[in-house]
Amino acid sequence: MIGKLKGLVDSYGDDHVILDVQGVGYLVHCSARTLQALPSVGEAATLFIETFVREDMIRLYGFVSQAEKSWFLLLQNVQGVGSKVALSVLSTLSPSELANAVALGDRAMVARANGVGPKVAARIVAELKDKAPGFADVDPAVAGLAASLDEKRAPAPVADAVSALVNLGYAQIQASAAVAAALREGGEEADTAKLIRLGLKELAR
Template structure:
């Protein structure tokens, strides 16, 4: 089983690349995001997910271990999501954007991926809602807050602060990130006014 390839980029196709590892060319199917970071003739490392079937062996390559974990999560936990759809999602959304979309129950954002309709996007958001924090890296606290906001159970000062920042013209995602950072520095007892002030400082950085 191949878990990682380290070699030279020999060829880049529409949905795949060929990595030359000591004279052997491996075909790896990748997201557009991963392919966009590759250049022919340069050294690269791809994290690999190997699919073995009776009639074929196919390698899927990713620029980071986190992206590969999201691929596994999408293909292994969501009905109707195979490798092609998972790559389409990861071509459209970065791992952090996907985690944010799931935390915010943002079906519209997920359905931006080619071939992903509203029903599939809804399944992705529903099936992975409890798994997003585990793959959110350092943003776990922020993701947790966004889940609370999406479910309508966030404390009133927090929800009001996010709403106030959104009314000032910031996106909901940016506002939630800023308020999460404000909560971290001010503590859970901070009132709405303090969260707004600290949030604006975060947004000004």
């Protein structure tokens, strides 16, 4: 089983790279993010490999990090998510962005990927939330705030402040993080206007 390949970039395709390893060209399927991160033709590159073996084919999938590879495998545990959809998600979101989206229950963020509808995005968030905490680097205050908003337990000023920031064009995860920081600075008694003001100050940093 191939775990890693190190060689020279021979050529690129729409969804793959051919890596020349001591004269043998390996066709490796990758996410768009991975392809963009690889060097120019003729330069050295290293990819972590996941090998899929079936009766009619052997297919290699490559990743620039172990975290990306782990998410690729985790995603395929979700009903309706195969290798193509998993690569699409990883083409749209970096491992850290995906970790945050899952930890915060941000289905809209996941649904940005091509081929991922609202139902599949909801399943990804729900089914992976307890399986992937090790990959996330999420502020506990942000995660707690997101859970409160999801369960409609957040105080009205907090919910209103997050909603206002989202209406201004910020992503849910950004708005939640900004308001969580605003709460720490302004205190539990801060009203909506103050939370919005402090949240915008946080987002401007």
